[in-house]
Amino acid sequence: MTDDINKRIMPEREADNRIKDFEEVALGISTEQAVAEAKRCIQCKKPFCVKGCPVEIDIPAFILEIAKGNFDAAAKKLKEKNALPAICGRVCPQEDQCEKVCILGKKGTPIRIGYLERFAADWERTQKTGDQRPETRDRPPDAPKMAVVGSGPAGLTCASELARKGYAVSLFESLHLPGGVLSYGIPEFRLPKEIVRLEVEYIQSLGVDLQLDVLVGKTITIQQLFDEGYKSVFLGAGAGLPRFMRVPGENLKGVYSANEFLVRVNLMKGYKFPEYMTPVKIGKKVAVIGAGNVAMDAARCSLRLGADEVTIVYRRTEKEMPARIEEIERAKEEGIKFVLLNAPTEVFGDENGWVKEMECLKMELGEPDSSGRRRPVPIEGSEYKIQVDTIIVAIGQTPNPLIPHADPRIKTEKWGGVIVDDKGMSSIPGVFSGGDLVRGAATVISAMGDGKQAAIAMDAWVNSPK
Amino acid sequence: MPKLLHKEKLADNITLIKVAAPRIAKNAQPGQFVVLRVSDKGERVPLTIAETDPAKGEVTIIFQKVGATTKVLDTMKVGDELVNLLGPLGAPAHIKKLGTVVVIGGGVGIAEILPAIKAYRAVGNKVITIIGARCTDLLILKDKIEKESDELHIITDDGSCGRKGFVSDILKEMIEGNVKMDLVFAVGPVPMMEVISNITKPLNLKTIVSLNPIMLDATGMCGVCRVIVGGHTKFGCVDGPEFDGHLVDFVDLKNRLSTYKTEEKQAEEHVCKILGVKI
Numbered sequence: 001m002t003d004d005i006n007k008r009i010m011p012e013r014e015a016d017n018r019i020k021d022f023e024e025v026a027l028g029i030s031t032e033q034a035v036a037e038a039k040r041c042i043q044c045k046k047p048f049c050v051k052g053c054p055v056e057i058d059i060p061a062f063i064l065e066i067a068k069g070n071f072d073a074a075a076k077k078l079k080e081k082n083a084l085p086a087i088c089g090r091v092c093p094q095e096d097q098c099e100k101v102c103i104l105g106k107k108g109t110p111i112r113i114g115y116l117e118r119f120a121a122d123w124e125r126t127q128k129t130g131d132q133r134p135e136t137r138d139r140p141p142d143a144p145k146m147a148v149v150g151s152g153p154a155g156l157t158c159a160s161e162l163a164r165k166g167y168a169v170s171l172f173e174s175l176h177l178p179g180g181v182l183s184y185g186i187p188e189f190r191l192p193k194e195i196v197r198l199e200v201e202y203i204q205s206l207g208v209d210l211q212l213d214v215l216v217g218k219t220i221t222i223q224q225l226f227d228e229g230y231k232s233v234f235l236g237a238g239a240g241l242p243r244f245m246r247v248p249g250e251n252l253k254g255v256y257s258a259n260e261f262l263v264r265v266n267l268m269k270g271y272k273f274p275e276y277m278t279p280v281k282i283g284k285k286v287a288v289i290g291a292g293n294v295a296m297d298a299a300r301c302s303l304r305l306g307a308d309e310v311t312i313v314y315r316r317t318e319k320e321m322p323a324r325i326e327e328i329e330r331a332k333e334e335g336i337k338f339v340l341l342n343a344p345t346e347v348f349g350d351e352n353g354w355v356k357e358m359e360c361l362k363m364e365l366g367e368p369d370s371s372g373r374r375r376p377v378p379i380e381g382s383e384y385k386i387q388v389d390t391i392i393v394a395i396g397q398t399p400n401p402l403i404p405h406a407d408p409r410i411k412t413e414k415w416g417g418v419i420v421d422d423k424g425m426s427s428i429p430g431v432f433s434g435g436d437l438v439r440g441a442a443t444v445i446s447a448m449g450d451g452k453q454a455a456i457a458m459d460a461w462v463n464s465p466k
Numbered sequence: 467m468p469k470l471l472h473k474e475k476l477a478d479n480i481t482l483i484k485v486a487a488p489r490i491a492k493n494a495q496p497g498q499f500v501v502l503r504v505s506d507k508g509e510r511v512p513l514t515i516a517e518t519d520p521a522k523g524e525v526t527i528i529f530q531k532v533g534a535t536t537k538v539l540d541t542m543k544v545g546d547e548l549v550n551l552l553g554p555l556g557a558p559a560h561i562k563k564l565g566t567v568v569v570i571g572g573g574v575g576i577a578e579i580l581p582a583i584k585a586y587r588a589v590g591n592k593v594i595t596i597i598g599a600r601c602t603d604l605l606i607l608k609d610k611i612e613k614e615s616d617e618l619h620i621i622t623d624d625g626s627c628g629r630k631g632f633v634s635d636i637l638k639e640m641i642e643g644n645v646k647m648d649l650v651f652a653v654g655p656v657p658m659m660e661v662i663s664n665i666t667k668p669l670n671l672k673t674i675v676s677l678n679p680i681m682l683d684a685t686g687m688c689g690v691c692r693v694i695v696g697g698h699t700k701f702g703c704v705d706g707p708e709f710d711g712h713l714v715d716f717v718d719l720k721n722r723l724s725t726y727k728t729e730e731k732q733a734e735e736h737v738c739k740i741l742g743v744k745i
């Protein structure tokens with residue numbers, strides 16, 4: 001083990017090879033690696049790591065099982081608190097959460113909790129030795145009905161927690177596949193869809209009734225849910241509204257929002273067109289605007305679709321890039337170029353309305369802004385043009401406004417976030433919310449933490465005298 | 467999965483289907499649409515809700531065979547199931563009593579104007595309908611539309627049915643003849659909606675167009691359906707599909723609609739090969 005927290009000890013496919021397909025990049029640690037790593041954990045009496053995990057996994061306990069070679073028991077321990085361990089083990093920003101506060105990190109390398117989590121979950125799935133079916137509690141036939149809206153990590157977690165508490169849970173999803181960003185956003189090579197499918201199946205096996213093609217607010221209103229006998233509602237509709245740059249030329253052909261591009265690629269499997277009927281067009285020279293996880297994913301998908309040159313254009317410096325360091329490194333290895341301290345100002349098209357050029361303005365860093373990051377300041381007169389034929393705008397998403405629009409009783413912040421109290425309840429009594437719909441674009445695990453807290457609060461609310 | 471309850475060929479290229487969709491039937495309002503998929507590898511395709519029967523839980527869709535998805539849809543039989551059906555989508559139409567409403571449908575648009583005709587008439591408007599296309603496309607739909615309208619004008623490009631010319635010719639004549647009009651509502655190919663909006667704009671005659679940008683999720687999440695209206699970017703699937711024709715940037719819309727021309731052809735060829743039919 002080395003002392004660098006960002007050193008990747010997990011085996012992965014060579015860059016030259018992996019950019020040719022959408023297969024998973026990181027391969028998972030070996031049994032020997034896992035046991036050795038688990039044995040490093042000093043089993044703290046007051047484990048800081050657990051405080052760093054939004055769903056409060058009993059980290060020392062599951063690690064101890066791995067150290068003892070009881071991998072199924074480790075998986076079971078994980079699932080007590082986290083219904084989606086194979087997913088979190090892959091996409092959780094561990095370096096900013098549980099691993100950041102691990103005591104061993106004070107002097108040396110923290111325990112690679114995320115890798116171990118992935119290891120145990122993958123073991124259970126692939127070896128099929130474990131107790132596949134969860135403790136499905138016999139639900140009384142008159143169990144109260146609960147509605148969960150949105151099947152992203154927030155909704156999936158809330159639904160599974162409510163089902164475990166004995167409620168009859170309906171999980172409504174507007175798209176034709178469950179999973180939210182896990183299905184339509186994060187690409188196959190980072191999170192295989194088969195894993196999402198199996199983890200969703202696991203949640204269904206707890207008794208959750210998944211109903212696809214239901215857009216709450218349109219197909220059925222919140223009021224109609226209550227009229228149909230649902231006792232409480234959780235809104236986990238996510239932050240799906242794409243932000244655009246608002247520069248001239250942004251509507252030209254060849255300019256995508258990252259959401260459109262990733263939906264075409266991941267949800268609709270556009271990379272298998274025409275067998276899959278939704279096309280996705282990629283040019284030779286692609287510019288991706290932004291430097292978060294979404295931007296890295298879009299850039300790496302572009303490469304896999306056959307682009308010759310993919311460039312990340314970001315208005316701050318590498319230090320401020322919000323993406324996980326691991327993913328930035330992988331993007332670099334794959335040959336993605338980074339143009340930092342640059343912001344697009346205009347897009348130009350050819351005679352057929354396709355993107356041809358992009359004008360950028362150079363930036364320098366000024367005073368810190370409200371986020372604590374130094375604000376990019378334009379350098380006057382520094383405009384120049386670069387040749388591109390595809391532009392993917394990945395500068396952020398805001399909470400989905402559809403439900404608050406459909407039911408104005410739901411109060412939102414100016415930027416769109418649904419306002420909730422400390423129990424996660426919105427301005428409509430009995431209607432709770434969490435995840436990206438409340439926080440703005442955040443993380444899988446924070447959405448799961450919210451879903452879990454909401455389930456506890458919904459249980460209490462339904463049982464409180466009114 | 468939503469079952470096909472009824473299927474009827476209205477014309478050479480136009481088919482009417484009724485699908486079981488109780489929740490959609492209950493909440494749908496004029497101006498709204500559904501998105502459907504015909505296979506688990508299929509595209510998400512938007513189609514207007516032509517009629518609903520909330521009591522029976524049925525939704526009627528009228529579609530024109532133009533490409534891959536609509537061709538597959540046309541091969542489906544009563545009892546078959548759609549893979550997905552999502553709706554009702556889009557903002558409901560603002561139907562008000564205004565006096566006389568001229569409803570214009572061209573090409574594919576003819577399949578979409580029926581709910582508007584009914585809704586405007588139901589609140590007490592006089593509805594004058596103008597439809598234009600190839601003759602064979604109209605034969606049966608014509609009767610349905612005639613029944614629902616106060617007045618019907620038919621015009622075809624080649625004069626094979628009704629008069630020869632374009633729907634806009636009739637609108638112009640009506641304007642020259644000082645026919646009193648309070649609203650124009652037009653659905654059809656973009657150039658048609660553009661021409662009509664250009665005719666009515668100098669007269670300040672309010673004109674609503676139902677736009678058909680490319681759509682993907684149709685829930686406001688991807689932005690592919692963005693259109694410029696009055697200088698602002700709007701999402702066709704949630705802010706529309708109906709917009710003030712005088713404010714729409716048609717040049718932008720036409721450009722964006724042509725994004726996947728090559729791929730649409732490819733998909734159609736692919737599907738026709740599987741179905742064993744000629745394009």
Ligand SMILES: Cc1cc2nc3c(=O)[nH]c(=O)nc-3n(C[C@H](O)[C@H](O)[C@H](O)COP(=O)(O)OP(=O)(O)OC[C@H]3O[C@@H](n4cnc5c(N)ncnc54)[C@H](O)[C@@H]3O)c2cc1C
Nearest residue numbers: 150152153154174180181185216237238435436442443444
């Ligand atoms: C490309 C990309 C990469 C990312 N990478 C990472 C990463 O590596 N690590 C990490 O921690 N986070 C990552 N994130 C962020 C993370 O995915 C989100 O924070 C998380 O998914 C939020 O979960 P959620 O349940 O709140 O919402 P979502 O995952 O957005 O799910 C919301 C669901 O609700 C559905 N819905 C919306 N409206 C309605 C309605 N009216 N009725 C019914 N259903 C509705 C949507 O279709 C969707 O399925 C990434 C995000 C993106 C876009």
Ligand SMILES: Cc1cc2nc3c(=O)[nH]c(=O)nc-3n(C[C@H](O)[C@H](O)[C@H](O)COP(=O)(O)OP(=O)(O)OC[C@H]3O[C@@H](n4cnc5c(N)ncnc54)[C@H](O)[C@@H]3O)c2cc1C
Nearest residue numbers: 511512513514528529530532533534535536577678707730
């Ligand atoms: C809100 C909305 C409501 C609609 N309602 C109806 C309806 O009630 N009945 C109906 O027949 N059609 C309707 N359309 C159009 C319909 O969605 C398209 O005809 C359909 O997507 C074609 O799919 P396809 O795979 O069969 O053909 P594609 O291969 O996708 O397209 C084949 C041909 O149709 C053209 N086309 C593609 N998309 C559209 C579009 N959105 N509008 C117009 N032409 C298009 C293409 O340019 C191409 O020439 C509606 C569209 C929208 C956006």
Ligand code: SF4
Nearest residue numbers: 053088092097098114
């Ligand atoms: S879920 Fe995330 S934060 Fe919690 S232990 Fe696993 S990797 Fe750490």
Ligand code: SF4
Nearest residue numbers: 041042044049102103
């Ligand atoms: S803080 Fe680190 S060493 Fe302590 S229990 Fe947690 S993982 Fe183990």
Ligand code: FES
Nearest residue numbers: 684687688689703
């Ligand atoms: S179709 Fe995706 S936002 Fe309208």
